[in-house]
Amino acid sequence: MPLHQPQSLADPSAGFPLSRESARQLRSRLCAWFDDHRRPLPWRSRSDAYAIWISEAMLQQTRVETVIPYWERFLDRLPTIDDLAEAPEEELLALWSGLGYYRRARNLRLAAIAIRNRFDGRFPDLLEDALSLPGIGPYTAGAVLSIAYDLPVAAVDGNVMRVFSRLFGLEMPWGSSALGRKVWKLAESWISMGQSAKDRDGASPRAWNQALMELGATICTAKKPSCDRCPWSGSCLALGRDRVESYPVPGAKRESVKVELETLLIVKDGRILLKQRSSTDRMAGLLECPTRELVPSGGEPRLFPGEFAPPSPTGELRVHEELAEIRHSITHHRIRATIRVAELTCATPSELPSSWRWIRPMDSGSLGLTGMTTKLLKRKAVTDFLSEASNR
């Protein structure tokens, strides 16, 4: 039997659209399902706020399977907030290399410094304090405070947004502030409702927030949700209307932008020449094969500003044949990059500015490289060329 009348859920002005009893039953059902079906993710065996905070920062825009080895390596290398606060930026970028959105890594360190200075090295347990830290928004604050400290703070990520859109049949478009406001309000009402003595049912904030996210990540997925296995199938408005695929209501799409690049593979004595991106560029501080934009990304700030130039006054750059082509995406930019072999004459390491570096291919995994350069160095045409060059 449905727990509610669908029409009452359809009215977004109706405040919290479930009776206390329905809300309590849905909460219990979801938490029981989570008890049985939770994935054994490594950070779930930890209760310290630091480990959870790092996992939440990494999981933004990144798949769980990708994050696991990064999280393990990060915690192994920087096991405490103090270690993170002390870490050189270069090491931090190397640990983050391949995860993208590098501002997250820089903000982690800035926040760790603030935690060490203002909160005695302990992740704060007050929402206002957590929100005052660099890079920590309402989602991350809610996730850390609820999971680490079991506090009744809502945490709405894309998964929760999608689940609530469907469960309550919300008609606001995806990505709109109206949908965001509505879902946050619902999530806050529901988590605080669970705290009153009358409604206490063993569903802790820690379990509740994780269960909601898990439902979105594994059952109520963006494509082909498994409604037949969903603990809320008897109460879901989207399913009741037989319009699951219509929710969330699509939002305005950001047009993708094509970008044409040329990138240079400069090799000498078995080493590759890489350049560090400047502090004003996107992906600042990461190393890359020198790259320039052939067709700029129409009207937007250039992803790869500048032209090829030898890094020292005595050096001469000779660009040779095309070796391969790679495709890569950065947010909505669809990149096609032509890789060309090039030669730099008369540039000994002592002549190079500090932003240029000769590296051994075998060391590339431990350095902070852009995603495109990491991809480029794994291309068969490139690895073949490097192994031939080292045998010459």
Ligand code: SF4
């Ligand atoms: S019944 Fe289907 S659409 Fe509704 S919450 Fe469950 S998985 Fe999502």
